[in-house]
Amino acid sequence: MNKDLELLDRMEEIRQKAVENPANYPVDYTIRLLSAMVAEQAGYKSRTDWTEQLKKYPESNYATRLAENRFHV
Helix, strand or coil, rough: HHHHHHHHHHHHHHHHHHHCCCCHHCHHHHHHHHHHHHHHCCCCHHHHHHHHHHHCCCCCHHHHHHCCCCCCC
């Protein structure tokens, strides 16, 4: 199995666990968990690493929300 399929398999396992026990998988937590998995695969060491990159692109949703003061922590 290649690394992309392995990642997708791990992500699907989280989705399955969220269905089985939703109290342990709040939406924000689950999205952050999945984002971290993708970021790690892409070579980022932390959330700060990839969010700092997004800030550099004014066309990104991340930078736009920051600029418009519509960013939720």
